[in-house]
Amino acid sequence: GAGVSQSPSNKVTEKGKDVELRCDPISGHTALYWYRQRLGQGLEFLIYFQGNSAPDKSGLPSDRFSAERTGESVSTLTIQRTQQEDSAVYLCASSPQTGTGSYGYTFGSGTRLTVV
Amino acid sequence: RKEVEQDPGPFNVPEGATVAFNCTYSNSASQSFFWYRQDCRKEPKLLMSVYSSGNEDGRFTAQLNRASQYISLLIRDSKLSDSATYLCVVNIPEDSSYKLIFGSGTRLLVRP
Numbered sequence: 001g002a003g004v005s006q007s008p009s010n011k012v013t014e015k016g017k018d019v020e021l022r023c024d025p026i027s028g029h030t031a032l033y034w035y036r037q038r039l040g041q042g043l044e045f046l047i048y049f050q051g052n053s054a055p056d057k058s059g060l061p062s063d064r065f066s067a068e069r070t071g072e073s074v075s076t077l078t079i080q081r082t083q084q085e086d087s088a089v090y091l092c093a094s095s096p097q098t099g100t101g102s103y104g105y106t107f108g109s110g111t112r113l114t115v116v
Numbered sequence: 117r118k119e120v121e122q123d124p125g126p127f128n129v130p131e132g133a134t135v136a137f138n139c140t141y142s143n144s145a146s147q148s149f150f151w152y153r154q155d156c157r158k159e160p161k162l163l164m165s166v167y168s169s170g171n172e173d174g175r176f177t178a179q180l181n182r183a184s185q186y187i188s189l190l191i192r193d194s195k196l197s198d199s200a201t202y203l204c205v206v207n208i209p210e211d212s213s214y215k216l217i218f219g220s221g222t223r224l225l226v227r228p
Contacts, residue, residue, distance in 0.1 A: 033216070045217060056215060
């Protein structure tokens with residue numbers, strides 16, 4: 001597609017439920033990233049994919065968080081047993097390759113998750 | 117020490133003013149540097165890359181000082197539309213590839 005697409009754009013869920021967030025990167029971009037941004041805070045790195053593999057999962061806040069990517073395309077971020085502190089905007093970005101050279105990222109518009 | 121540090125501001129300046137932001141980074145192996153702009157409740161968007169020789173894009177000038185490990189952004193002739201949060205971004209080597217680390221941002225308010 002023309003840009004990075006994320007769905008849903010907004011999600012309200014009850015505490016304890018599982019949620020799945022989806023990201024469609026720009027076609028041909030091999031690198032895909034997930035960040036979290038709490039209200040009034042900076043971007044918190046969660047995980048990135050080079051192709052379908054995730055070299056670095058250290059940013060995932062807990063074992064309730066997992067992510068996968070298939071076909072070097074779509075990625076899903078799953079949060080199990082959601083907690084109120086999971087409320088944030090979850091941003092996905094893609095890049096032609098991981099952050100070397102002069103490649104920046106293109107971000108999607110995010111999924112605003114609210115856990116009530 | 118944070119990997120990327122910025123003054124959170126806010127910087128409150130009148131239209132037409134020149135304003136400068138600095139950012140420091142901790143990893144001397146970093147190779148790529150960027151400034152992003154984030155408007156309220158929007159996603160970050162790439163403003164410009166930062167090159168060792170310094171680079172300019174219209175009213176915006178970015179510079180890199182590798183020895184001191186800091187990056188700067190200068191905005192000349194500020195416009196109301198420049199009001200936003202400016203994010204300093206640095207790549208961090210990770211195994212055989214890299215990830216980008218974002219600073220917490222510097223907020224700019226341009227007043228009439």
